Amino acid sequence: MRVAVVGAGWAGLAAAVRATQAGHDVTVFETAGMPGGRARSDDDSDAATDNGQHILLGGYARTLALMREVGVDVERALLRVPLSVTYADGGGFALSRSGPRLLAAAGALAGARGFGIVDKLSAVAMSLAWRLRGFRCPPSMTVDELLRHAPTARVHRRLIEPLCVAALNTPSAEASAEVFLAVMRDSLFGARDASDLLLPQRPLAQLLPLPALAWLRARGADVRLRTRVDALERVEHRWRVGSDDLFDEAILATPAPEAARLTQTLAPAWSATAAALAHEPIVTIALTAPKRPWPAAMLALHSDDTSAPAQFAFKLGEQPADVDRVTLVVSAAGRWLQRGSDAVAAAAVLQYRQAFAIRDDEAVDVASVRADKRATFRCTAGVVRPAMAILPGLRAAADHVAGPYPATLESAVMAGETAAAALGG
Numbered sequence: 001m002r003v004a005v006v007g008a009g010w011a012g013l014a015a016a017v018r019a020t021q022a023g024h025d026v027t028v029f030e031t032a033g034m035p036g037g038r039a040r041s042d043d044d045s046d047a048a049t050d051n052g053q054h055i056l057l058g059g060y061a062r063t064l065a066l067m068r069e070v071g072v073d074v075e076r077a078l079l080r081v082p083l084s085v086t087y088a089d090g091g092g093f094a095l096s097r098s099g100p101r102l103l104a105a106a107g108a109l110a111g112a113r114g115f116g117i118v119d120k121l122s123a124v125a126m127s128l129a130w131r132l133r134g135f136r137c138p139p140s141m142t143v144d145e146l147l148r149h150a151p152t153a154r155v156h157r158r159l160i161e162p163l164c165v166a167a168l169n170t171p172s173a174e175a176s177a178e179v180f181l182a183v184m185r186d187s188l189f190g191a192r193d194a195s196d197l198l199l200p201q202r203p204l205a206q207l208l209p210l211p212a213l214a215w216l217r218a219r220g221a222d223v224r225l226r227t228r229v230d231a232l233e234r235v236e237h238r239w240r241v242g243s244d245d246l247f248d249e250a251i252l253a254t255p256a257p258e259a260a261r262l263t264q265t266l267a268p269a270w271s272a273t274a275a276a277l278a279h280e281p282i283v284t285i286a287l288t289a290p291k292r293p294w295p296a297a298m299l300a301l302h303s304d305d306t307s308a309p310a311q312f313a314f315k316l317g318e319q320p321a322d323v324d325r326v327t328l329v330v331s332a333a334g335r336w337l338q339r340g341s342d343a344v345a346a347a348a349v350l351q352y353r354q355a356f357a358i359r360d361d362e363a364v365d366v367a368s369v370r371a372d373k374r375a376t377f378r379c380t381a382g383v384v385r386p387a388m389a390i391l392p393g394l395r396a397a398a399d400h401v402a403g404p405y406p407a408t409l410e411s412a413v414m415a416g417e418t419a420a421a422a423l424g425g
């Protein structure tokens with residue numbers, strides 16, 4: 001079949017690779033000059049800047065398999081470390097890779113630094129209760145409601161909130177407990193290495209987008225960069241995509257607002273569901289700071305709702321001899337961005353200074369501030385996500401499509417692969 005894929009983010013690339021492998025004649029349309037969508041780099045060099053810090057998990061089985069398929073040396077491209085929520089002062093918890101998962105999680109909680117015995121017991125009781133309930137809860141329940149009777153305020157603030165915001169990009173007061181529990185089940189309490197953090201050692205473009213582009217072109221797929229699809233039209237049983245090309249089937253791998261626009265007259269109900277999704281920003285701040293000891297490559301920061309916006313700090317890649325090159329991440333940043341991105345950056349820098357005891361006469365220089373206003377959809381309790389099937393021969397494949405997980409690279413790849421597998425069905 002002639003298949004059109006609209007969008008060359010991780011979902012579109014996954015769909016295109018799997019459709020090509022299945023023997024289809026694939027054309028990819030991409031507005032930007034670089035593939036990768038929200039997980040892209042500015043250019044194809046080793047020094048390229050990414051559109052925000054990304055981390056992968058050991059449980060991203062489909063993404064890791066796809067990366068290998070297109071020739072990426074996953075072990076070199078990603079630094080694998082056991083899951084930890086470590087603070088600059090060494091507090092927090094680290095998960096051991098050995099032993100049954102529930103015991104490892106209980107052991108990590110019991111050994112967590114900076115927590116009292118009551119905190120630890122409450123955290124262990126909470127995870128046992130999740131397990132006993134099969135990691136299930138009503139779809140309308142928020143993470144805060146899930147935790148109402150369980151852990152202490154410190155466990156909530158210092159362990160659950162950072163995990164929730166990192167995974168769902170939504171504050172725990174509104175975040176879907178159902179999706180949060182699915183993430184916990186399959187990462188923290190899943191297969192032995194599923195909870196490992198995989199920290200990129202290369203620009204994002206080299207993790208999948210550019211190798212997938214080369215793989216597709218080498219196999220005859222037509223990848224058209226700088227080519228925006230303005231409209232979709234049904235022509236008998238086929239699809240006109242863009243100017244005058246006709247395709248047997250099409251996969252819409254664009255963000256939800258664009259998928260809603262393209263389907264507005266073709267499938268009004270589907271389009272309305274996609275258009276109704278709210279989005280949540282992420283702010284990424286790159287800075288240089290005086291050298292300090294770092295207990296781990298990724299650190300949690302004490303964050304709050306009033307003056308401390310950043311949840312995590314990263315020190316990755318080759319470092320200069322004289323300064324630390326650091327990235328600060330503010331997830332669920334909607335509540336902060338009302339003050340403007342410069343104010344968010346200033347507050348995050350102050351937070352960093354306090355965490356690492358940096359004196360006033362020592363310089364912290366901000367290199368860049370990126371505010372991605374539509375980083376992910378808001379994964380709130382009861383959120384209704386659009387289905388993959390739109391019309392015969394037309395499917396959506398992206399991180400917002402209905403599924404068990406929040407908006408992640410793995411959700412995007414899963415959606416792309418599932419849409420490709422359904423071609424002709």
Ligand SMILES: Cc1cc2nc3c(=O)[nH]c(=O)nc-3n(C[C@H](O)[C@H](O)[C@H](O)COP(=O)(O)OP(=O)(O)OC[C@H]3O[C@@H](n4cnc5c(N)ncnc54)[C@H](O)[C@@H]3O)c2cc1C
Binds near residue numbers: 253
């Ligand atoms: C700052 C930031 C940090 C993140 N951190 C993480 C993380 O740590 N871990 C994680 O797993 N996920 C993270 N995410 C989420 C992850 O990046 C997304 O879930 C994933 O990239 C979505 O992929 P996608 O293919 O579904 O959509 P997109 O990446 O949005 O791809 C859609 C593509 O469609 C193209 N397009 C749109 N309209 C058209 C059109 N009309 N014609 C042609 N092309 C079009 C766009 O240009 C884009 O390339 C983060 C996101 C951001 C923004």
